[in-house]
Amino acid sequence: MSRSPVSEAASVGRDGFQGRLTLLRAAYDALAPFERLHAALDALVLAMQTGDRMAYHPASAPTELASFNGRVSDAQSAVAAHADMLAKAVDQKLKQLFYGIDRHDAQAMAERAAILHAALNRARSLMTEAVSSGSELRGG
DSSP, X not given: OOOOHHHHXXXXXXXXXXXXXXXXXXXXXXXXGGTTTSOOOHHHHHHHTHHHHHHHOGGGHHHHHHHHHHHHXXXXXXXXXXXXXXXXXXXXXXGGGGXXXXXTOHHXXXXXXXXXXXXXXXXXXXXXXXXXXXXXXXXX
């Protein structure tokens, strides 16, 4: 059985280290419709893989945890800049984002644009939540 990142986040809580990793993964997944246009963001992947690096090298856990909040903030900044660029690409109806859609079908183009804008908004929202969850943990 496979669970979506959102249902997993709800089951483990959307705060704490594991919850924040889940939010990062969900933001990464939200950006999937844009992979034809742009590769995954290095800052997001770096933050998202923190748990994996600690599992492979347990001695690195203190260093990884100490830099995690900064990595999440860097990822949020990267997603925000990336989302702005992608929103412009959607508005310009860049061919790669509308693959398989009849460009003469205005309704289909509008539906695809709405889906893409919703994905960007979801990624932004998840990143904001991931950062704010860390603020709560730090007492800020």
